[in-house]
Amino acid sequence: MFEHLLSDPAKAFREEVRDLVKWVPRQMILDMDQDRIQFPRAFLEEAGRRNLMGCRYPKQWGGRDMDWVTTAMAMEEVGTLGYIFACVFGVGAELVCDAIIRHGTDDQKERYVKPLLRGELFAAECLTEPRGGSDFFGTTTTAVEDGDHFLLNGQKRFIVGAQGADFFLVYAKTASDRKPHESLTCFIVDRDTGVQTEYLYGLMGCRGGGAGRIVFRDVRVPRANVVGTVNGAYAVFNTMMIPERLGTAAMTIGAARPALDVATRYSSRRKAFGATINTFQGVSFQVAEAAMLLDAARAMVYATCTAVDRGEPPGTTRRLISETKKFVTESCQQVAHNAMQVMGGIGYTNVFPVERIVRDLRLASIWTGTNEVMSMIIANEWYRTHAGQASDTGARNWEMDADQAEAVDEKIYE
Template identity: 30%
Template sequence: MDFSLNEDQLMMRKMVLDFVEEEVIPQAMIIDKTQEFPLTLIRKMGQLGLMGISIPEAFGGSGLDFLSYILAIEEIARGSATTAIILETHTSIGTLPILYFGTEEQKRKYLPKLARGEMIGAFALTESNSGSDASSIVTSAERRGDHYILNGGKRFITNAGYAGVYTVLASTNRALGNKGITAFLLDANTSGLSIGKAEEQMGLHGSSTCELIFEDVIIPVENRLGEEGQGFKIAMSLLDGGRIGVGAQALGIAQAAFEAALAYSQERVQFKKAICNFQGIQFMLADMATQLEAARFLIYHAATLQSLGLPYSKEASMAKLFASDAAMKVTTDAVQILGVYGYTREYKVERYLRDAKITQIYEGTNQIQRILIAKHLRK
């Protein structure tokens, strides 16, 4: 498959590269230390059209294809994984549910604000006892006339506390299992919704990951996303695209770690020569470069299939699995090449290692990805 980028994609990537170099990279270490949500960067991404990169122009977006979006995530993650995951969540599982499954009224209400970055999107599926087994959620939504009453809670919700709208999955008929799960659009200022515990994370400092609490939340029927009982299907269809996004995030982190390790190896002198001249270091760098290229091809392949409207579930799982495992290997080796300096916060590579780990966990753990891939092999 030809991955030559067209003119629009090249222009978009150049714009993102400039933004990353001028705005994102200078803020990345500060965000990591202060753990502050990077609202200024989010607003600037809105002004550049990145918050609405996949939204059609008719709804105020940039109207670019899915591969363009993946290219943007990759480059932003190279500068700041925190900023990348905010955009990735906002787009793939915060905005696209409305674009793909929303009514015309829902699209006109939410998409222009999401595209401009005036509103951030989030997706609320995970619960304390419902992670990989998404069908076991216990949050409930009871129909009462022209509205639903939502009760329960969600955990580990990215962008929580800053999002303007949440796509919430709740059980409307527990007896039906995953066929009784329904999706709803919940405005952040709705009475009965509160933000609970904020997680202290190993990496992605600055990304807001919190608990959501629902206490007799009234949701009008017109805020239901899709039909009753369609929620699980909606969630699963969105996670495929989200997995490609996480793969792109992992790739961007790994690329930054590789570049840092390569530059250091060319500057660090031991035994009267730069350490890049030692075969042991050369082998590590060669392996890192190869893993990056392989991950990039898997990710671009999956993204291209999505853009073409072709089946891509298996390819999305493969891309996420390989890229996130590669990111952990590359960032670990980058720390090793820098030695004790790599273990200190004076250098960036320890941050890359901390940020990379989560890519093996969210949007479906890599163990789940292997199960999904194996199922496709049996068809």
């Protein structure tokens, strides 16, 4: 952990989060991985009771007025329990809360945010549909006005928390005659209004988080539950991408940390050829690479959190967040791979938790926007920013720092 980047209040908060991590029974972790627990309600209730969720939101609505650096630290610590713990912790307390805090009404904050952060209600965010996930604005879920209500029809799938959520943050098309970015509306949908959910078994990892399919058939949603404005979900989606992708990066570090710790302990004790295997470069160099990747990942997360806290321009933060999500998730998957490689065959069994960590972390580069989508955003923002810098007459033109730079006849672009 980068102590020099944490304020004293952040360090004190970290100890509170670590106490929660210690509180979680070993059997809960095992039961979730075996699908004996389909949704960790007790964990979220305890986190809410301790006032640990949504720490960066105003105290007025149940938060603790902290910053993004502190939030990232907390997400990392929760992630050490297992990737799915951080997933369910963040979906409600970071993603859904963020949308309502930033775009919702005071009445919505009172009815949904406060009890959610107290651990009395649970929420899920509904983005992915059976027809696809990355094409968010191509959603086929619809909401048609019906007096003071909307009639919601459609399906969402792979929704973390679907099994246990009391309400859902749902995006639906409300204007078929408008451009995709101007045709969606964000709604708060209560489960008891006729929402149908089905728990999905057979996930490779990240089990026990209540992931499921959600079906809406003429579900009546009051106009008072529109988050933001009708046809204005683009603004909600844009701000939610910050906690969704930055939070994912932070928690991925936490989920990978135990793999390195277990591999380090194992290689310090396991003997072969008359010596502990950490004395062999083939082993120690893999541990060194894993430690380096975790440090680089954490540095990137904290630097990006600082940029968000300081209000850097949206284009800059969008690129940094996408870079961070891609780099950190891929780096942490490599950390888990190295840990298993160091441990050999025993790492491939359930005698150690490394095999579960490898399975769980495979989700990291897929959800909250695939890493291919992250690359697309990075490229778009980079070229856009570069074009703006090219018009800055005060910048040095490095292209001219070559001996034959004036050979214009050799610079052929078409």
